[in-house]
Every structure is written in structure tokens, then in C-alpha cells.
Amino acid sequence: MAGRDEAEGMRARDVGVTLGERRVLGGVDLRIPRAQVTGLLAPSGAGKSTLLRALVRLIEADAGSITLDGEDIRSFDARVLRRRVGFVAQTPAMLPGSVADNLRHGLDDLTDDALTDALHAASLDEAFAEREADELSGGERARVALARALTRGPELLLLDEPTAALDEGAAKRIGETLRSLCDRGLGICVATHDRHFADAWVDRREHLQ
Amino acid sequence: MSSMVAKVVAGAGFTVLAVFLSLRLRLGLAREIGVAALRAGTQLAVVGALIALVFSYPVLSFAFVAVMLATAGVTAGGRVKGLPRARLRALISIAIPALGATGALLLVGAFDFTARSGVPTAGILIGGALAATTLTGRRLLEALVDEAGEIEARLCLGDAARAALQPSVRKSVTTALIPVIDQTRSVGLVTLPGTFVGLILGGASPAEAAATQLVVLLTLVAVELAAGMLLAELTMRALILPGERIAPLQIER
Structure with a gap:
């Protein structure tokens, strides 16, 4: 069974990260299987964001190993890795232009149907496509960033504090969206210190010390 | 008065005028203007001498x-x-x-x-x-x-x-x-x-x-x-x- 676990989703073992002179993470283990919502729970400042960035190689881990379906992530082209494993930052930046421009970024052949599907999957109406991205609220940006990541067809999604600064209703919509994506087979990892959100929406928990 | 001396005197005159105006209007720039003018004069004199040397010895x-x-x-x-x-x-x-x-x-x-x-x-x-x-x-x-x-x-x-x-x-x-x-x-x-x-x-x-x-x-x-x-x-x-x-x-x- 251990072999099967390794072949499915992402796994970090004894991962360490040093930024400048500072040891930010050390000895971290994490598993993100497909078709489940994994909650990465830790207080603010514990290194959740750093760990998520290391999983998509925005930051390079200098100790331990990180694998995707059993293969070291360093063996992948980083651009391919980041399409297979989507990452949505805590305060996602919008690219200039409309929501559609954001979703189509780097995907010249994205069909209108695929664009609409991604918006729906992120609980957004298709009318959103024409909105200017820099005029969106925090909650709308979070969902557009999610839809934008979904247009790449990821197998796993990493979300950094997706409910930060959202009201209860918006957080619930995000939770429902994640549940629906998970039901489609996506593996989801939500870094959060919001225990209420975790209680309501995550299937399994990993604690970062 | 040669043209070169006239230029230096005119420049100095305008500096004095600027310093006077600064003092009169209490802008607090008199010292800065004076130092800037002195620096400019010194630097240009040095550069002028160096360039004269360069023209004499092109290498x-x-x-x-x-x-x-x-x-x-x-x-x-x-x-x-x-x-x-x-x-x-x-x-x-x-x-x-x-x-x-x-x-x-x-x-x-x-x-x-x-x-x-x-x-x-x-x-x-x-x-x-x-x-x-x-x-x-x-x-x-x-x-x-x-x-x-x-x-x-x-x-x-x-x-x-x-x-x-x-x-x-x-x-x-x-x-x-x-x-x-x-x-x-x-x-x-x-x-x-x-x-x-x-x-x-x-x-x-x-x-x-x-x-x-x-x-x-x-x-x-x-x-x-x-x-x-x-x-x-x-x-x-x-x-x-x-x-x-x-x-x-x-x-x-």
C-alpha cells in the first residue's frame, strides 16, 4: 500500500527550506492525495506559505524530497509542474485586463466552453468573464484565481489561506467549490489557520509544527 | 575685459543675485547655491585643464x-x-x-x-x-x-x-x-x-x-x-x- 500512496498525489518528506540565512522550514512531512481535501493546519507564521511555494518550486527546498506521483518534482520542467499542480496565493494578484484575459493567459487555444466551465467550477457566473480584473473584491479575486488555475487542467490544487479576509458566506462558497472540485477527482490542499473552515470542509488534516 | 573674464564675472554676478534673492526671500538656499556655484567653477576649471591636456596628448x-x-x-x-x-x-x-x-x-x-x-x-x-x-x-x-x-x-x-x-x-x-x-x-x-x-x-x-x-x-x-x-x-x-x-x-x- 505504501507504493500505491506514493504513486498518488504529492508527498513531501523531511523537507527543509532556508531563505537567506534563516532556516524557515525543517523536517516537514506532508501528503496530498487525489480526490480529497487536505487541510494544512498551523498558526500564522509557521511556514505554510513557504511549504506550498516549495511544492511548486517557486522556492527551492534544500533538504528532504518532494514527489509527484512518486517522481521527484525536480525531474519535471517547472512550467509543466506548475500546470499540473495549481497554486493560488493568499492574496492572488490579478493580471492586467479582464477576467477572461486572466483565464486565457498563456492559453491561446482555450475555448469559450472551457473558460465558462472554469468559471462555473469556481462558482462564478459566466458574465464575470468581461469584468475588469482589478475591479474585483477580495472574494471575487480568490475565485477568479481559482478559475484561472483550473484552466490549466491541474491534478492538484494548493490554496494558501483561501478564506482570509472573506466573510462567512464567501468562505462557505469557497468550501463548496473545493468540495465540488474534489468530487471531480482533484487533490486539494488548503493551508489555513481557520479551524471552523477546516472542520467544515477538509477530509484529512496535516499539522505543521 | 576679455570675453573669458567677462563670462566668469557674469556667472559670478548671477550667483550673487541668486544668493541675494534667496536671503531676501528667506528660502534657506543661499549657502547651497554658493557651494554649488563654487563646486561647478572648480570642477569645470579642473575638467577644462584636463581636456586641454588631453588635446595636447591625444593618447x-x-x-x-x-x-x-x-x-x-x-x-x-x-x-x-x-x-x-x-x-x-x-x-x-x-x-x-x-x-x-x-x-x-x-x-x-x-x-x-x-x-x-x-x-x-x-x-x-x-x-x-x-x-x-x-x-x-x-x-x-x-x-x-x-x-x-x-x-x-x-x-x-x-x-x-x-x-x-x-x-x-x-x-x-x-x-x-x-x-x-x-x-x-x-x-x-x-x-x-x-x-x-x-x-x-x-x-x-x-x-x-x-x-x-x-x-x-x-x-x-x-x-x-x-x-x-x-x-x-x-x-x-x-x-x-x-x-x-x-x-x-x-x-x-
């Missing part, structure tokens, strides 16, 4: 240009702190286009192949490249911090690091080129630039002064564009890490 013109380049590299490098080996990269960005363009102008016969033509031509082009390098570098380093979220978003969407940096690079070079493009566009309408005025005062015909000014301005546009792009390219090369990552920056504003 010294290479050393003179080298000192100008080194000073420009140190100045621009100091303005783009945060970039690894900033001074060297700034020096390269200034030297290649400025010296290349100077050489081209001398080779095609736009200016005489003499120290009297070469040193001032190199000087004006080094000055332009210095301005473009500094502006591009400052704007780019600020953009890399201010637009870090956008750059990260592009990386996460599968862009290569170079592609993720391109919008910030383009904006930085464009911004740095605005002054020289404006200067070129408004020449003769809003201002009479230094080369033109200097040549007219030196006795050249207006047509000759205009032609010289034109070649200087148009060369400056190309040199500044090349300097800005070169610095941007060197900056990208310094920041892009293996695995399509971008090195974190720490800059002083």
Missing part, C-alpha cells in the same frame, strides 16, 4: 573616457542597489552602447577622428546611457517588488521566468526612454539644447549646429534604448534561477 583621451565610464558605472550602480554586482552590470550597460556609438560616429566621419571630437561625443553619450541605466534599473527593481504578486501569478500559470518578468522589463525600459524621446520631440520648440547653443556661441553656422545636434540627439535615443535594454537583460540573467524561479530582492528605496 590621454582613452584614460579620460575610462574615468568618465568608471564614474558613470559607480554612480548608476549605486542607484540600483539590490542588484548583484550592480556597478559592474551598470558599467557594462553604459560602456557598450556609448563606446560603440562613439566609434561608429567617428568611423563614418560624422565627427573628426580626433580627441577634440571624440572625448565630448563619448561624454554626452555616456551621460545619456548613465541616465537611461539608472532610470531603467530603479524602475525595474521597484517593479520587481511592487509587481511580485503578478510575476508569481504568471509563474504559477506556467510562464517561463523570463516571460513572467517581461511586462515589468518592458515598462521599465519604456519609462526610462521618455525623457530622451521628449527631448528629441521638443528640440528647437521648447528648448535649445546644449550642443546647438555651444556650437552657435562657438561660431558655427546654424545649419552645422543643427546637423550636429540632430546626430547627437538621434544617437542618444539609440544609445539610451540599448543601455536600458542591456541593464534589463543583465538584471534578468542575475535574477532567474534554475527551475524557472526568480531570486528574491531586497532593495533600498
Whole structure:
């Protein structure tokens, strides 16, 4: 069974990260299987964001190993890795232009149907496509960033504090969206210190010390 | 009174007038104006003497240009702190286009192949490249911090690091080129630039002064564009890490 676990989703073992002179993470283990919502729970400042960035190689881990379906992530082209494993930052930046421009970024052949599907999957109406991205609220940006990541067809999604600064209703919509994506087979990892959100929406928990 | 003495006396007179006005209006600038005027006088006297020496011994013109380049590299490098080996990269960005363009102008016969033509031509082009390098570098380093979220978003969407940096690079070079493009566009309408005025005062015909000014301005546009792009390219090369990552920056504003 251990072999099967390794072949499915992402796994970090004894991962360490040093930024400048500072040891930010050390000895971290994490598993993100497909078709489940994994909650990465830790207080603010514990290194959740750093760990998520290391999983998509925005930051390079200098100790331990990180694998995707059993293969070291360093063996992948980083651009391919980041399409297979989507990452949505805590305060996602919008690219200039409309929501559609954001979703189509780097995907010249994205069909209108695929664009609409991604918006729906992120609980957004298709009318959103024409909105200017820099005029969106925090909650709308979070969902557009999610839809934008979904247009790449990821197998796993990493979300950094997706409910930060959202009201209860918006957080619930995000939770429902994640549940629906998970039901489609996506593996989801939500870094959060919001225990209420975790209680309501995550299937399994990993604690970062 | 000779013309040279009259010029110095007139300049001193206007300095006294500016100091008087500053004192009278309590602007607190009297000391600064006085020191600036003294510095300008001393520096120009020294430079004048050095250039006279260079004209007498043309081989010294290479050393003179080298000192100008080194000073420009140190100045621009100091303005783009945060970039690894900033001074060297700034020096390269200034030297290649400025010296290349100077050489081209001398080779095609736009200016005489003499120290009297070469040193001032190199000087004006080094000055332009210095301005473009500094502006591009400052704007780019600020953009890399201010637009870090956008750059990260592009990386996460599968862009290569170079592609993720391109919008910030383009904006930085464009911004740095605005002054020289404006200067070129408004020449003769809003201002009479230094080369033109200097040549007219030196006795050249207006047509000759205009032609010289034109070649200087148009060369400056190309040199500044090349300097800005070169610095941007060197900056990208310094920041892009293996695995399509971008090195974190720490800059002083």
C-alpha cells in the first residue's frame, strides 16, 4: 500500500527550506492525495506559505524530497509542474485586463466552453468573464484565481489561506467549490489557520509544527 | 575685459543675485547655491585643464573616457542597489552602447577622428546611457517588488521566468526612454539644447549646429534604448534561477 500512496498525489518528506540565512522550514512531512481535501493546519507564521511555494518550486527546498506521483518534482520542467499542480496565493494578484484575459493567459487555444466551465467550477457566473480584473473584491479575486488555475487542467490544487479576509458566506462558497472540485477527482490542499473552515470542509488534516 | 573674464564675472554676478534673492526671500538656499556655484567653477576649471591636456596628448583621451565610464558605472550602480554586482552590470550597460556609438560616429566621419571630437561625443553619450541605466534599473527593481504578486501569478500559470518578468522589463525600459524621446520631440520648440547653443556661441553656422545636434540627439535615443535594454537583460540573467524561479530582492528605496 505504501507504493500505491506514493504513486498518488504529492508527498513531501523531511523537507527543509532556508531563505537567506534563516532556516524557515525543517523536517516537514506532508501528503496530498487525489480526490480529497487536505487541510494544512498551523498558526500564522509557521511556514505554510513557504511549504506550498516549495511544492511548486517557486522556492527551492534544500533538504528532504518532494514527489509527484512518486517522481521527484525536480525531474519535471517547472512550467509543466506548475500546470499540473495549481497554486493560488493568499492574496492572488490579478493580471492586467479582464477576467477572461486572466483565464486565457498563456492559453491561446482555450475555448469559450472551457473558460465558462472554469468559471462555473469556481462558482462564478459566466458574465464575470468581461469584468475588469482589478475591479474585483477580495472574494471575487480568490475565485477568479481559482478559475484561472483550473484552466490549466491541474491534478492538484494548493490554496494558501483561501478564506482570509472573506466573510462567512464567501468562505462557505469557497468550501463548496473545493468540495465540488474534489468530487471531480482533484487533490486539494488548503493551508489555513481557520479551524471552523477546516472542520467544515477538509477530509484529512496535516499539522505543521 | 576679455570675453573669458567677462563670462566668469557674469556667472559670478548671477550667483550673487541668486544668493541675494534667496536671503531676501528667506528660502534657506543661499549657502547651497554658493557651494554649488563654487563646486561647478572648480570642477569645470579642473575638467577644462584636463581636456586641454588631453588635446595636447591625444593618447590621454582613452584614460579620460575610462574615468568618465568608471564614474558613470559607480554612480548608476549605486542607484540600483539590490542588484548583484550592480556597478559592474551598470558599467557594462553604459560602456557598450556609448563606446560603440562613439566609434561608429567617428568611423563614418560624422565627427573628426580626433580627441577634440571624440572625448565630448563619448561624454554626452555616456551621460545619456548613465541616465537611461539608472532610470531603467530603479524602475525595474521597484517593479520587481511592487509587481511580485503578478510575476508569481504568471509563474504559477506556467510562464517561463523570463516571460513572467517581461511586462515589468518592458515598462521599465519604456519609462526610462521618455525623457530622451521628449527631448528629441521638443528640440528647437521648447528648448535649445546644449550642443546647438555651444556650437552657435562657438561660431558655427546654424545649419552645422543643427546637423550636429540632430546626430547627437538621434544617437542618444539609440544609445539610451540599448543601455536600458542591456541593464534589463543583465538584471534578468542575475535574477532567474534554475527551475524557472526568480531570486528574491531586497532593495533600498
